[in-house]
Amino acid sequence: MQFEFLLEQVVNGLVLGGYYLLIALGLSLIFSVGGVVNLAHGAFYALGAYISIEIAKYLGFGSAVLLSPLAVALLGILFERFLLRRFYAADPILSLLVTFGLAMIVEQLIRIVWGAAPRAVNMPAAFKGSVFVGDFLFSRYRLLLLAVVVVVLISIWLLLHKASFGRVIRAGIQKPDMVAALGIRLQPYMTAIVMLGVGMAALGGALFAPITIVHPAMGAEVITVAFVVVVIGGLGSFWGVVISALLVGVVRGITINFIPAAGEASMYVLMFLVLLFRPRGLLGERIEKFE
């Protein structure tokens, strides 16, 4: 019986990891290509949630989940073009400061526009409740979420590994000078990556709005976990982030099963252990420009 309970936590942890993945993958992509730790990533997640609430009022939940990430991706163009672009070659501390500042500005803007009180979001009644698969209990909504994450994941992988877009990006991560020498401008690619990254964060926000609390500081809450996932997974590695996100979800679930009070600390312990043995993260590649 005890084993079954544990298995249930493991499976639930995998689902949870899928959610971390939506946020962390974009963070990792922006970091790998541009060398910028985007501390404002959480702000785009929060914007995704708030914008989806506004859209849902008029067009319903389904359209909101589709349109909100698109709207945020468009904001991503401005973000990349007018802010991030100036910091690719600069001292990393500068981009840290500027994105941190942006995160605070967005949080305050949300507070001004939508108020400090948390917003009520209801999911479509059809997704409420849970289903049993064998003896396992699954939230119906989370299964839907998992399906969306898998689809997004496969699309991103195909984009990065099977399309010419991805070849340029991967070359750009390792040898930006070489790419430039071949006459390819990396800038439009970078814009696309940022759009993709913040769009995924917004998708996470829109999808999670019905089951978490929508309030101005929600971005700050999620950025820490996403960052830990990226560090554990290792920079520049797609699968590193995937494995790490799932691992963090599972470790957290198992810890809560045995030592509930240590639930939040577990991912930091995991990060510590991983970095102790693999300083570049689980599958981190050696990236020359960061050495």
Next chain:
Amino acid sequence: MTRYNRRSILKSSAALAGASAIGFPSILRAQADKIKIGHLTPLTGFLGALGAYAQLGIRMAEEEINKAGGVMGRQLDITSEDSVNPATAATKAQRMLEQDGVAVLMGEINSASALTIMQVAARNKRLYMQIGARSDALRGKNCNRYTFHVDIPSHVMVYAVGKALVRDNMMKDKKFYTLTADYIFGHDLADAAKAFFDANGGKLIGDELVATDVTEFSPYLLKIRQAKPDVVCSNLAGNQVTTLIKQYAEFGLPFPIVGFNLNTADAWAAGEGNLSGTWPTVWYHTLDVPASKTFVADFIKRNGKPPENHAWIEYVSLKMMAQAMNETKSTDTEKLIAYFESGATFDILKARKGYFRTWDHQLMQEAYPFTVKPKGEAKDQWDFLALGAAVPGPNESLEALSMTKEQNTCVM
């Protein structure tokens, strides 16, 4: 590091001297005429939304009092800041007393921050009206004679809901599983809950401590499902209760859920379809008392939304402070303490007036259990809670639910 050379220091001190000769004296005189009050409340973090309502409430009272001529003919001037965390709260409180020259301190929602401000008040021998923090320990073993407490303490919230559970046959021989916020307030609430279960035949079969930054409850929900309790019970605080309620509804667990703490802003955010069960509150905007209705109408006119219980409590707290200053014709700490300890009664927009108990400085007042209205009965997005009858009942002493001198460890 910034280095100042002699020339720039000379220049700036000359400028300062010039400015003070021309402009400062009049400003200083104007400020001396005002009664300064230092106000701290969390504006960020898991209690931030409640703090925003708190500010709206105290500002509204400030404006009304000042429009009506102020206190003793002097205007009130409230400095309100984000208390951030217990350490920052204490630093800011000390600064307000030392540098800003405030007469009294007010505010707070976070029990841990309230505790550190209480210590600052005691060290400086100045009055602190602790408005919104509910931990028993603050008015129990940590009490001090410079602090007065307005909001209902944890054990009263437990009684308010507990009695309703006993009445509904949801207590005796029932198995309870609790989730507890892992800080002073949650621990206090859990202790009070356990004492109530023990005294009334309830069985506590599991209790999980939850860090205040947890936003993902699914692992806990799985544990609860395995434990198969009769009733799930929340000892959480702030917006965590909202998250729990939403995810509980998402998973659709079959056990009824109740809780010993829920602020209305967090209940509103949970959404009508998600909330169920019995919860306690200190005040709700549909309360059927004329003075309360006037306050609600004025608040809606100002802010476009109904007041939350923290807006109400800050509003009446400043009115109580103004009453004390007017009656004693003073802002002196000792005189104000004597007035509050005198058993003076205060109109707090409820059916019965409130008063501070002399020996633990706790405001005695009515509380209410609330449930959720049947689907379709809510008039608007803020109207889906049904307020139960006031406790203690109209024929009981206002102290009926409060700890007696023997139960409470407060020694001033």
